[in-house]
Amino acid sequence: MIILKRASRMFMKNFFKYLGVILIIIFGMAVVIGYGNTSFSAKETIDRYWEETNVEDGEFSLYVKLTEDDKKNISDLGISLQDTFYFDIDAGDSFTYRIFKSRKNINKEKIIEGKTSLPADNEIRLERVFMEENDVLLNDDLTIDDKDYNIVSKVVVPDYEHRVAEISNVGTDERFALIFVNDNVYDELLISHKDDEVYNYTYTVDKGDADEASDDLYKYLKDLSVEESRIEDTYVLSELKERDDDKKELDDAFDDIKKGAQDIADGTENVNKALGGQIKELTELGKGAEKIADGTSKLHKNVSEAIDELTEYKYPALYRFNKAKDNTRVVDFVDAHKMYYAMSLFLGLLIAILISYIMSVFSAGLIDNDSKTIGTLYAMGYRKSELMKLYLLVPTIAVTAGSVIGTAFGFKMTDSLIAANYSHPDMIHTYPAVLIAYGIVMPIIITIAINCFTINKKLSRTALEILQNRKEFTTKHSEQVRTKEKEFIPSFRSSQTKKEVKSHLILLFGMILAILIMTLGMALYGSMIHYADSIADDTKFEHMYVLCDPLEKVPEGAERSLTVSLSMYCDMAGSELPVVIEGVEKNSKYFDFAGKLSEDKNLIYASDSAIIKYGCKKGDKLIFTDQLNKKDIVFTMEGDVSYKNGIFFFMDIDAMREYFELPEDYYNTLLSDNELDIDHNMMISHTTKKSIVDTAESWAIETKGTIGAFLVMSIVIFVLVICILVKNMLERSIYQISLLRLIGFRTAELNKVYLNSTVFTAILAGVIGMPLGKVLMDYLVPVMNGSMKSGMRSYIYPSAYLIMSALLIISYLASYLMMQRKISAISANEVLKDRE
């Protein structure tokens, strides 16, 4: 169709405008598809990785090793086991090396680079992120316990995708290394770390439902107890010793009674003998005493047995049990990207709407300018559908080009947008149909739909109306009379603005979108920095030691508290998250709210971090799950307290002891200003304030790249939206501008009429956009960090508003200057040119 030839000429004529739109689409869709695709890429990569490395279905830790019998029983449950024992070596300078044997069948190391065969006796495999973060290279040596080992392979393992030493840890630590060695080296290194070895087992379910089999396994393990001779916990040992002492005293007492009775019997007999054995009563007495001695013997035996039975100490062997699906170390990486997906779809929708609106303004403008041609073609007998094709073609091609390129860039960018700090193999590139549809098909469909609507509306007028370019009949005479009184330029400007009200609305929408994207960047960064700062303020202790049980003696300068680790379902994360209930002493030096906590054993206080995660408020019933004992625990929330690292709830320590039926004076956590010397046997974890704050700060630093991307994207959108729409408005008024210039208007006056109205739109966009951004971010920031094991509140620094305003003003001025040049370029003889 010959008139389609026109479409390409129309495109070339409006090339720069279309280029602007195409750039917005490319930028927008690249970010949207890039982020959206991370979730697919992560899922695909991890699925294959898990398959390859035979990921666990769960893991558990015991105080003692399983016996051969236990292993057989577990195998009978249809479960394959692997000893995944490890021990941590403090390598100084806050470096921790966790040593594993190279895994044989579950959670096998995936070699990223280097030697694939088992490391030799002077070789190790080292985890990837540790190597990259610390600039450790393949074939470097690593010193472990004064001996150098050559790093022969760079590896990742599926049970440490989120590289935390303890599952409940909030952040990863780049100084935490996972090291895999052969059995010889393991045994050799173990010699000097015997006490630190963790009897950790990983398992896979051979067939049937993994969940059910895991539950069976759990039940079995729960019943295992540690033989008394193998208990190492000093608290338990001292309790046992006390029991034995008591028993010994009882034994002694019985022996005394028995001995006394025997003495009586013996004495009586002697007396009777001396008296010639004639006194019958004495003989009876002697027999009685003998009976007492016998009876006491029997009684002693029975009482001993009864006491033994009563005081038999069952020390549970199991202290940690996690199904893989509840183990953030395993599933966090995939979960973290789910949020990206939702976010990107939302952002994509906004961008698509913006683009289609810009397109529709374009088309409306083109059609206005073209009404003579359309009218002529219409009069000639061209059908509406044929004309529609003509006017849809260019926007559709432009949007298609933009979205195809943008989507392609997005796929290309995916790798670089994958959340940092997770340990994973090289990402598999995915091209999910749903994103292709979203990135390419959706913008095209929206563009066609909106353009069809606009064009159809125009074309539904009669050919004659279009030919004569008759405006719809609107009488606003009274208004016109009034505006006459005003000065010419402001009134002309306002009538001009009214004429272009739709363009201004779209301009407003585009500017607000740009500001929202900018606010998002600022809020993400601000929230991270603020989080790191407030953690530093909130965390008053330097060291926190979580212990198995109380120590024999509380070390000098340490404060006692009680830690119970539970989990709680979080809507925002869509999964169970680890939470902690901390019982604190009334006169706590480290928690200044301790004094006001209620002594009621059913009341609990939520930290602000927990409130962000759960949105709970006073009076709410909070349901915690004890994963180890498989039961729910319910507390009533009584208030809130300020604490930000991790999802913490607080109670008075006595109330908590009462609730959990623990002895008076019981504790399992020590807080201190200085490092304490604690036997590794008794310690579950050691956290320092420095590592907490460092981790939070490292997040802030990591987000910097993203913030940059958001800022650039927002400025690009902001400038392009102004340029495209204002240029479009100017082109529609080109005849009028030329006429005004012909009759003697100066450029400055023309600027006032045609450009200055955009100042108000820009200011309005700022006034609406920034507070709207704030409100939106208050909601979005916690949701975006949904799977994080701590609540992060959205925070925008006051200075960020200044920076944003400055950026926006500069971008605005730059666009204004460009548009001014455009006005200057419209000459007076435009009006003289034959417009046909």
Add this chain to the structure above:
Amino acid sequence: MSYIEVKDVKKSFGSGDSRSSVLKGVSLTVDKGEMCGIFGPSGSGKSTLLNMVGGLEGYDSGSISVNGISLTGMSNKEAVEYRRSNLSFIFQFYNLVPDLTIRENIRAAQYLAKNPLPIDELIDVVGLTEHQNKYPSQVSGGQQQRCAIARAIAKNPNVMLCDEPTGALDYASSKIVLELLENVNRKYGTTMLIVTHNEAIRYMVDHIIKVHDGLIAEDIINTEKKSAKEIDW
């Protein structure tokens, strides 16, 4: 039966106080192949009448039929199809598509026709062979109007509606345009309605209609028809 039949057509614009009656009962008939001139003072309703015949404008009462097709109560869509298969327009201000060359403008019309006329012949007929690859803005008004005529005939229409085809042209250009129209009428037997202010044209048409104040003031068959070459003003 007449080819074009207009019967007692009335038309007014606006409503209420601003309502004005433009056509107050117009009837006329035009035969097939006839060249019909419509004359009358400005504002008398000539263009309105022409647009009605072209299906561009509706009417309040009466009836119009062209080639047996009744235009009364015709929908927008039907009007498009009616124009597509029957009509061509020639406007005072040419109305060429600015982004298409002279040749492409003509091809745009050819596209619509079932039996289009050969393009090179058309271009040759209107004398635009050497300008055919120029854009409308690159040629003179007279050349543009010649292009518009070529575009109009390209479709090989039954009826050609011309609203002041020479209105914007000088004497010489006007003569060429009129000769072209005459040739087309002779060669293809196209029925033509020509609205014009140019009184000289009355001598070259078959049928003279004069509109005055919304009514037909004169309806004469011209028996002493001259050729376009012969008339002068």
